[in-house]
Amino acid sequence: MKTYKILVTNDDGYEAKGLLELRNALRELENVEVTVVAPANEKSACGHSLTLVRPLRFVGVDDNFFKLDDGTPSDCVYLAISTIFPDEKPDLLVSGINRGSNMGEDITYSGTAAGAMEGVLHDIPSIAISQVMDFSNPEGDFTLACKTIKLLVTKIREGSFPLPEREFLNVNIPADVENAKMKVSYAGYRFYANDSHLHRNPRGEEHYWLGLHPLNFSPRKGSEGLSDYEVIQEGNISITPIMLDLSAYKSMKKLDAWMGELEV
Secondary structure: OOEEEEEEOOOOOOOOOOHHHHHHHOOOOOOOEEEEEEOOOOOOOOOOOOOOOOOOOOEEEEEOEEEEEEOOOOHHHHHHHHHHHOOOOOOOEEEEEEEEOOOOHHHOOOHHHHHHHHHHOOOOEEEEEEEEOOOHHHHOOHHHHHHHHHHHHHHHHHHOOOOOEEEEEEEEEEOOOOOOEEOOOEEEEOOOOOOEEEEEOOOOOOEEOOOOOOEEEEEOOOOOEHHHHHHHOOEEEEEEEEOOOOHHHHHHHHHHHHHOOOOO
């Protein structure tokens, strides 16, 4: 049997518990080779950013385990493909397990989702996986997430990836739940607030911390099925297909009519 090669990254940093448990879980699968390239520091909410204004450096941590000095998840995937996998791309990319959810429009902020985005841009089947959690527990329990990713990877390996090019699977795992089921969902509508906190250092200079927003969502009008947030609220595992094409196709005719006879 051909060795199945999986590239793993995240946005919580190379020491994150979710990443380490993901690595261990995937290595339990038969004839699988796991390579980890993760940011040296936490890069949460960095989005799909690449580092273009300074050089980047790989640092070996363990066998097939590297941290990228001050790199983003997209940097990690981009450089791994060109340096570690120059001749043959990995069979699958898994980004996570993120500490906290990535649902609704949060996907646009997410470094975890961005790792998967970078993977599908290079024609690699990709999964982003996140663990919904109570942040009063800094460690978190990734048992269900590890079980889920092993089931998904096994099904993909034995069959095929279920999505076309430039689409990835975005998986969210509920917290503190037994007997959860996997359910296909769409990305819900997230409510945002502007939450910032002013502090002053001993010299009186002002600085700000951006606050965490509560998870407030609603379904999207006219959408069929359940949103990712509704699936999580049911205590089930949300599996959402995400496409990179951001074109608002339903608005194209309206925009064309609005433009009318405008000429430059």
